[in-house]
Amino acid sequence: MGTREMKTILPGATLGVMGGGQLGRMFVHAAQQMGYFTAVLDPDPTSPAGRVSHHHLQTGYEDPQGLAELARLSAAITTEFENVPAQALRQLAALKPVAPGADAVAIAQDRAQEKAHFTRCGVPVAPNAVIETPGQLAAVTNDLLPGILKTARLGYDGKGQVRVTTKAELAAAWDGLKRVSCVLEKMLPLVAEVSVIVARGADGTMVNFPVQRNLHRAGILAVTEVHEGNIEPALARQAVSATKSIAEGLGYVGVLCVEFFVLADGSLVVNEMAPRPHNSGHYSIDACDQSQFDLQVRTLAGLPLTQPRLHSPSIMLNLLGDLWGQHGESPAWDRVLALPGAHLHLYGKHEAKPGRKMGHLTLTGPSVAEVRQTALAAAALLG
Ligand code: ADP
Numbered sequence: 001m002g003t004r005e006m007k008t009i010l011p012g013a014t015l016g017v018m019g020g021g022q023l024g025r026m027f028v029h030a031a032q033q034m035g036y037f038t039a040v041l042d043p044d045p046t047s048p049a050g051r052v053s054h055h056h057l058q059t060g061y062e063d064p065q066g067l068a069e070l071a072r073l074s075a076a077i078t079t080e081f082e083n084v085p086a087q088a089l090r091q092l093a094a095l096k097p098v099a100p101g102a103d104a105v106a107i108a109q110d111r112a113q114e115k116a117h118f119t120r121c122g123v124p125v126a127p128n129a130v131i132e133t134p135g136q137l138a139a140v141t142n143d144l145l146p147g148i149l150k151t152a153r154l155g156y157d158g159k160g161q162v163r164v165t166t167k168a169e170l171a172a173a174w175d176g177l178k179r180v181s182c183v184l185e186k187m188l189p190l191v192a193e194v195s196v197i198v199a200r201g202a203d204g205t206m207v208n209f210p211v212q213r214n215l216h217r218a219g220i221l222a223v224t225e226v227h228e229g230n231i232e233p234a235l236a237r238q239a240v241s242a243t244k245s246i247a248e249g250l251g252y253v254g255v256l257c258v259e260f261f262v263l264a265d266g267s268l269v270v271n272e273m274a275p276r277p278h279n280s281g282h283y284s285i286d287a288c289d290q291s292q293f294d295l296q297v298r299t300l301a302g303l304p305l306t307q308p309r310l311h312s313p314s315i316m317l318n319l320l321g322d323l324w325g326q327h328g329e330s331p332a333w334d335r336v337l338a339l340p341g342a343h344l345h346l347y348g349k350h351e352a353k354p355g356r357k358m359g360h361l362t363l364t365g366p367s368v369a370e371v372r373q374t375a376l377a378a379a380a381l382l383g
């Protein structure tokens with residue numbers, strides 16, 4: 001992927017990013033803070049990252065001219081969304097260093113390939129079956145039920161998933177998903193969900209953030225808690241070491257997030273990975289000495305990586321469009337910001353829709369108890 005020969009790119013150069021969502025926006029903020037110029041490719045003229053970047057190329061992700069222009073402007077290019085066409089990354093990689101590489105992104109884009117990679121790395125996955133043909137559907141055994149049928153590609157925030165309890169429901173669900181490639185996963189008794197973010201440089205240096213404990217509502221991340229004791233230390237060590245093997249196995253360069261399930265029997269099962277910074281790592285902007293976006297800049301620019309340090313317990317609350325009024329009235333930010341240690345991040349999206357990620361609020365403070373208290377107060381104010 002050309003990253004091995006990656007030279008150090010010093011501030012003053014331009015860093016490019018495929019995709020203009022909130023992750024791209026926070027990457028752009030981190031890059032600009034360090035004195036880089038930025039170029040974003042996203043067709044949407046109002047995209048959150050496009051609005052704050054020095055350059056904004058408003059073309060499709062596969063537009064040859066747009067890609068050529070991004071490569072011309074940028075010293076190196078990264079991606080902020082998972083479903084960027086791997087082919088577009090390959091095209092860019094022929095011209096400039098690209099991290100993460102197209103091959104790693106292609107594996108992360110496909111649940112079946114992703115699971116095969118986890119298994120190769122010796123990390124246990126949920127019992128599952130790939131369903132691509134009627135024969136594979138018929139062959140499903142009852143021990144995978146009740147289960148969740150997930151499209152192999154393009155799912156996010158619980159989209160493209162159907163819960164099924166019988167084989168008849170499974171068949172109907174696959175029809176409903178237009179018989180695209182799917183993975184059926186056994187429904188597991190989760191006691192917790194955690195994620196780990198690592199950053200790996202082209203020279204193989206790897207650093208990690210502490211384990212994040214995540215709460216999802218309706219398939220969407222709602223709350224992330226990071227502090228000493230948010231999870232049993234042995235489990236935390238296991239999750240970090242599994243994430244490192246997964247990154248190592250991909251020869252990964254960049255920021256990688258791996259999501260895990262903790263089961264009732266205390267075991268750890270890997271769920272999925274994201275080849276980019278992750279919603280569960282947003283707390284790192286305010287609660288760590290380096291954020292996941294700072295490390296994305298460093299890995300892309302070939303700068304040294306040092307282990308990030310959590311300097312405050314933190315709780316992050318996702319701010320979904322549901323919090324806005326029917327006519328777009330925004331929540332009472334002035335009251336929320338009266339809470340100590342409240343850090344408000346809004347992504348500049350022009351329209352609030354239910355389920356849309358509009359921003360996040362990170363609470364930091366001197367102790368876990370105090371942060372919990374302000375998080376509860378914030379949640380109450382937000383309704
Ligand atoms: P997405 O790509 O939409 O994030 P995930 O596979 O992470 O999809 O699923 C979203 C959420 O659904 C998970 O965070 C978890 O809460 C729940 N979930 C997914 N798979 C399982 C499973 N096998 N057993 C129990 N809950 C699951």
Ligand code: MG
Pocket residue numbers: 157259272
């Ligand atoms: Mg997920």
